[in-house]
Structures are given as C-alpha cells and as structure tokens.
Amino acid sequence: MVKVAIVGSGFIGRAWAISFARAGHDVRMWDQSPAATAGAHDYIAGVLGDLAANDLLRGQAIDAVLGRIAVVAELGEALADAVHIQEENTPENLEVKREVFSQIDAMAAPQAVIASSTSALLPSKFTDHLQGRHRCLVVHPINPPYLIPAAEVVPAPWTSSETVERTRALLVAAGHAPLVMKHELDGFIMNRLQGALLEEVFRLVADGYASVEDVDIGIRDGLALRWSFMGPFETIDLNAPGGVRDYVERYQSIYSNIFPQMLRRVDWAGEVIETVEADRRKRLPREELGERQVWRDRRLMALAAHKKKSDQEFGR
Amino acid sequence: MVKVAIVGSGFIGRAWAISFARAGHDVRMWDQSPAATAGAHDYIAGVLGDLAANDLLRGQAIDAVLGRIAVVAELGEALADAVHIQEENTPENLEVKREVFSQIDAMAAPQAVIASSTSALLPSKFTDHLQGRHRCLVVHPINPPYLIPAAEVVPAPWTSSETVERTRALLVAAGHAPLVMKHELDGFIMNRLQGALLEEVFRLVADGYASVEDVDIGIRDGLALRWSFMGPFETIDLNAPGGVRDYVERYQSIYSNIFPQMLRRVDWAGEVIETVEADRRKRLPREELGERQVWRDRRLMALAAHKKKSDQEFGR
Structure with a gap:
C-alpha cells in the first residue's frame, strides 16, 4: 500500500x-x-x-x-x-x-x-x-x-x-x-455525454412535446435501466440479432432523420427554466433539497450493493 | 379487470x-x-x-x-x-x-x-x-x-x-x-434521448478520444447509476445547492461551449463501425450474443427487484 x-x-x-x-x-x-x-x-x-x-x-x-x-x-x-x-x-x-x-x-x-x-x-x-x-x-x-x-x-x-x-x-x-482518454477534450467524456442528453431534454420541454417528469420517467424507468449495467454500445450490440453492425444497418436512419432537429440549441436559462423550475419545485420544495440529497446517496449506496451482488451472481 | x-x-x-x-x-x-x-x-x-x-x-x-x-x-x-x-x-x-x-x-x-x-x-x-x-x-x-x-x-x-x-x-x-407526449414527434422521446447520446459516443470513438469500452464505462459505472432512479432533470436539480436554476446558472456555459462540436454528424456505418465492431466482438464473440441477451434479461430482472425493494425502503 x-x-x-x-x-x-x-x-x-x-x-x-x-x-x-x-x-x-x-x-x-x-x-x-x-x-x-x-x-x-x-x-x-x-x-x-x-x-x-x-x-x-x-x-x-x-x-x-x-x-x-x-x-x-x-x-x-x-x-x-x-x-x-x-x-x-x-x-x-x-x-x-x-x-x-x-x-x-x-x-x-x-x-x-x-x-x-x-x-x-x-x-x-x-x-x-x-x-x-x-x-x-x-x-x-x-x-x-x-x-x-x-x-x-x-x-x-x-x-x-x-x-x-x-x-x-x-x-x-x-x-x-x-x-x-487518448487526448484531452472539453468536457472530457462524461460531461459531454450528459450534455448531449441535457440538450435534448431541454429542447423537448421548451418545444412543448414533453413534461419535465415525462423525460425523467423515460430515463429512470426506461433507458437508464439497461445503461446502468451495460452502457450504450453494449445495449445496441444486444438490440439486433447480428450485433452492433446489424443494429446500425437497421436503425441508423431513424437517428439520422432526427439529427437535423438537434442542431438548434435552446438557452437553458431562457423561458424553459421557468417550466423546469416550476415542475421540480412542485415535486420537491426547495427546503427539501438537502433531505433529497441524503435520499439520493442512500439509494446510490443500495444500488452499489445490488450491482456488486449481481456482478457476483451473473457476472459483469 | x-x-x-x-x-x-x-x-x-x-x-x-x-x-x-x-x-x-x-x-x-x-x-x-x-x-x-x-x-x-x-x-x-x-x-x-x-x-x-x-x-x-x-x-x-x-x-x-x-x-x-x-x-x-x-x-x-x-x-x-x-x-x-x-x-x-x-x-x-x-x-x-x-x-x-x-x-x-x-x-x-x-x-x-x-x-x-x-x-x-x-x-x-x-x-x-x-x-x-x-x-x-x-x-x-x-x-x-x-x-x-x-x-x-x-x-x-x-x-x-x-x-x-x-x-x-x-x-x-x-x-x-x-x-x-403532448404532440407526436419523430423518435418520440426515448429514441430521441438515446439518439442524442449515441451521436456523441460515435463521435468520440470516431475522433479517437475514447474507446468503445471507455464510453460504456462512463455510462454504466458512472452517469447511469443516478439516472437509473432519478432521471436527468432530478439529477441536476440535486447537483447544485439551489436546485436546477442554480445548476443552470453555474454550469450551462460548460455545455454551451461544447455544443458547437456536436453539430457534425458521424456516419455510424462509416469507418467508425469497424472500430466499434472490432471492440465489441473482442469482448463478446458473435456466437455468444444470444447467451449475453439472456444475461441482460436476468440482470434486468434483478435490477427491477432491487428497485422495487429500494422504492419501498427509501421511497421513490
């Protein structure tokens, strides 16, 4: 040591x-x-x-x-x-x-x-x-x-x-x-990935397609379940019979059609923040933020324990 | 019923x-x-x-x-x-x-x-x-x-x-x-969110900043842990002392500086797919895809059971 x-x-x-x-x-x-x-x-x-x-x-x-x-x-x-x-x-x-x-x-x-x-x-x-x-x-x-x-x-x-x-x-x-990382880059990896997701969630709410809570549901009760033990590449690798190349051949056009709609940036501090703040404060009053952070860390700890157990039981 | x-x-x-x-x-x-x-x-x-x-x-x-x-x-x-x-x-x-x-x-x-x-x-x-x-x-x-x-x-x-x-x-x-959804939109919500993330992960690998596995680590051992029980809005709401508005005031500039680098789309089926496919097949031979899908579903089931238990123990 x-x-x-x-x-x-x-x-x-x-x-x-x-x-x-x-x-x-x-x-x-x-x-x-x-x-x-x-x-x-x-x-x-x-x-x-x-x-x-x-x-x-x-x-x-x-x-x-x-x-x-x-x-x-x-x-x-x-x-x-x-x-x-x-x-x-x-x-x-x-x-x-x-x-x-x-x-x-x-x-x-x-x-x-x-x-x-x-x-x-x-x-x-x-x-x-x-x-x-x-x-x-x-x-x-x-x-x-x-x-x-x-x-x-x-x-x-x-x-x-x-x-x-x-x-x-x-x-x-x-x-x-x-x-x-092989070379340094602004935002490193994780903030870039978080940023890519945040840009789209702010756009969806600003454009009136979804509520703040609906977006959170889509991640916490949807996409992030698989991501939490596989990551995005392994997820798509397992989502087509022939693996990731097969996935790209089958589904890339769905994503490339959407891409042009992602070129416009919404100012997170503009009108949309009023909607986001109102929704969040309705669900969690400001004075309860600290208590909720404790909740988050307890859930994280329980999740870490669960992942350790699952790694042992099923393999990584 | x-x-x-x-x-x-x-x-x-x-x-x-x-x-x-x-x-x-x-x-x-x-x-x-x-x-x-x-x-x-x-x-x-x-x-x-x-x-x-x-x-x-x-x-x-x-x-x-x-x-x-x-x-x-x-x-x-x-x-x-x-x-x-x-x-x-x-x-x-x-x-x-x-x-x-x-x-x-x-x-x-x-x-x-x-x-x-x-x-x-x-x-x-x-x-x-x-x-x-x-x-x-x-x-x-x-x-x-x-x-x-x-x-x-x-x-x-x-x-x-x-x-x-x-x-x-x-x-x-x-x-x-x-x-x-309040109105229909291409990709609905979840494929748009998945797409936003995938665009960035393919870009990072294509540009040589990160490996396929490093990206998966950043999500499965990093960002997706919190996302798997909170979603992205609640995550940032709890990541600044004053909540989501405070978060946006403090950190939006990090993300808006990166945004211009996200305007270029990489063709997932281009050169990058050779890198992605090679890395994935090294970790998981093609003939083991089916077995790994079974593994995924067992892990998903264990995670669902864990979340149910945590919801009861700590609240949602």
Whole structure:
C-alpha cells in the first residue's frame, strides 16, 4: 500500500480520502484553510458507517479505514513520500490552479503523480509551465467517488504513458472504473455525454412535446435501466440479432432523420427554466433539497450493493 | 379487470401479454401467421417462472397469470369485447400498418382503444383514414415491457383526450410508467434521448478520444447509476445547492461551449463501425450474443427487484 496525499478537504477531497483509505492506502489530507478541515473526521466516520452497513468496506472495520486518514497541518507533510497526489477541485479558476500545481510540483517527491479533480479545465492549461508536467494529469470523479466507480483519466499532451498507466492501476486496485482518454477534450467524456442528453431534454420541454417528469420517467424507468449495467454500445450490440453492425444497418436512419432537429440549441436559462423550475419545485420544495440529497446517496449506496451482488451472481 | 387483445405473437406481443395478464386482465392473442403462435405458450410460461423467482408477479401463482392468456385462431375472437387492443410492432411499413389498422378499426368494439407498438411511425401517418381515428394512438414500450416500466403514449392530432387518459390509467394500473407526449414527434422521446447520446459516443470513438469500452464505462459505472432512479432533470436539480436554476446558472456555459462540436454528424456505418465492431466482438464473440441477451434479461430482472425493494425502503 502506498501513501496518497489529498490537497483540499471539501466534499470531493473527503470522498477521495474515503476511496483511497478503503483500498488500504495511507491518506494525508491538507487544506489551505485550516477551518475547512474541522468537520472532516466526523463527516468521514459517518460515511464509513453507512458504507459498512451496505457491506461496501471490503470487509474492513470502520476504525481500520478511518485510522488510515490523517488531516495534517502542512502541505509538505501531506506530500512527503506520497506516490499519488489528488488535488481537489478548488475553484475552477485557471490562475489558482496553475499556482497550486506550481506549488505541488515543487514540493512533491520526484516519482509522485499529481492529479487534479477538475471537471472543466484541460490539463494542458495548468501544467505547461511545470518542470514535472510529464507526471501531471486530470482524474475527474463523479460524486461521490466511493460509490460511483467511474473516474476520467485525462492526460495533457506531455503526460507520460507511465503516469497514465500508474494512475489507471491505482484506480483499478481501489475498485474504480477508469476511463482513459487518448487526448484531452472539453468536457472530457462524461460531461459531454450528459450534455448531449441535457440538450435534448431541454429542447423537448421548451418545444412543448414533453413534461419535465415525462423525460425523467423515460430515463429512470426506461433507458437508464439497461445503461446502468451495460452502457450504450453494449445495449445496441444486444438490440439486433447480428450485433452492433446489424443494429446500425437497421436503425441508423431513424437517428439520422432526427439529427437535423438537434442542431438548434435552446438557452437553458431562457423561458424553459421557468417550466423546469416550476415542475421540480412542485415535486420537491426547495427546503427539501438537502433531505433529497441524503435520499439520493442512500439509494446510490443500495444500488452499489445490488450491482456488486449481481456482478457476483451473473457476472459483469 | 378488462379484456385486452394482442395483435401479433412475436417477442413484443408476448411481452405485452405477460404485462397485461400479470395486471389481472384477460388477454387474447392472435397472429396472422398461425405458425408464429406455436411456441408462445411455452415461452411465456418460462418468463413467468423467472418473474416469480424474482417476486415480480405481484404475489400471484404462475398458472393464475398463464391462465389469463389465450392464443386464438381468429382476429375477431381476439378483438371481441376488448377494451384495449395492442398491435405488435409488425414490419415498420406504413402500408402494412395502415391496412392492419383499417382491419382492426372495422372489427373492434366502438369503445376499444387501438394502440400500436411502433417505434418509428407517427400515429397520424397510419390512422388519418379511419372512422375511429380518435381512439387510435401509439404505445411504444422498451423491451421487455414486463421488466422496463416506461412506455411512451403518443397521440395523433385527432386522438381524443379520453383515449389518452384511459390508456394512461390502464398502463399505470399495470405497473407501467407512461410518458405521455403532448404532440407526436419523430423518435418520440426515448429514441430521441438515446439518439442524442449515441451521436456523441460515435463521435468520440470516431475522433479517437475514447474507446468503445471507455464510453460504456462512463455510462454504466458512472452517469447511469443516478439516472437509473432519478432521471436527468432530478439529477441536476440535486447537483447544485439551489436546485436546477442554480445548476443552470453555474454550469450551462460548460455545455454551451461544447455544443458547437456536436453539430457534425458521424456516419455510424462509416469507418467508425469497424472500430466499434472490432471492440465489441473482442469482448463478446458473435456466437455468444444470444447467451449475453439472456444475461441482460436476468440482470434486468434483478435490477427491477432491487428497485422495487429500494422504492419501498427509501421511497421513490
């Protein structure tokens, strides 16, 4: 087991700490604001309790995992001997990110990999000036990473293949499912896929064809059931007798006929947001958002437990 | 409980028969090709056994449900007294569909609703000539409908609101989650959403940013976990402290910056299909497609059972 440094102790930093400590690594967490780390220990202990209840701690005791996470007062203490450094998604500001990376690159051990959790900034934009730029990249999670395995690994043009491979291996060993991009691209993969879907759902509601709830039904009680254990390519591969090529031959024309209607973008903040907001607030009053987020995480946890069981019973 | 007629005994017709019979309805199934109905009874009995094993028969015995399904030799016998007629997705040929609907409309009881399972034809295109066109519409399932609740209800411009409402109520009572479109539109809702996602995944692979498997990971181990119990609107509603309006204010620019890159369509049957096919066949040889479809349906069944349990434990 190796040492992992977490730079930042907010929601993402804490979540990464849980994920790496569960995998057996010693985690040192540091935050530039000492006040921010105050509740970290109790928060993490609470999450570990929920994970244990769902048998998602790899059979380990809560205290064993918790004992591997230390909040430290100095950045240098966090970085010393770390082989992987995971920088939390600090404000998505390029100047801040460049400065943070300068600092980490100067202090980290020569063999350490330095990963940013950014969701929006391309790694080439904040690592070009660094001596150790070959060991820098993006590892972008979906929240929370201790429940959602997918994590995007995004190299800059100068990131070494060794850096990418070590990162991939570390993530796999921690139970993650890394998506390794071949080149960096705006939105990486997952935000592009989410964006493609969101563009169409906002268009359907703005044009008056469907309600907000109908769209959500179509995904949560429809398409996403298969997607949640197969992904879109395997789904269509199994949806025609001869596999994906057969599917494309049979059905591409349905989609290519629709495509011209997808060239127009609806401003999500325009009139349509009134419809969306009204519908959502009718179903979920604003003061219940926090409670519903707790509900979401409990359902995610139960789903993770279900998938683990199904993987064992039926195979992946 | 009412009488439901199923016109067509293929995969979709059989699946609808299971769904309606499980809900307590008497189902009469007819097929223009008597040979097609031969294996229907055994096939349905097999599926009912799997459903019972997953506690998805509403506590009923297999024989009780099976006893409500009869294959009949004459169309008139199937239609007599039926209050809902579900036409199977026969070849997606407009002339055939118009002729089938003429025949059904002429023979069905005046109060019967006539629904097509078509995924590709707009209801206005094959019902305009009918005396009973006000009672015709599309009810498009995702396969198999006894496991995937979502079903699209698509009215033609002349479909009466009573027809839409009766259909919605029938589906809800049968455990379905109907999406009721306000107006017909190519691809309805679900194929449009699937298409939006597929356009982007084919583009990412064609442009060399990601592998086929990486895209599937991003959905099945990432985005689709939340989508599988919330849908995309609720997901973003819970992804910003102030709800969906806050989300749009914070993050729309990420997506609008990407949008111009989505205006170019990749021909799925072009060079990219060689990459996709090669990757899929490496993971799943062609001769194992059938076996994997069985795996998919077992996983879907386990997921349906899990969702039912989670709905009860945590609420929807």
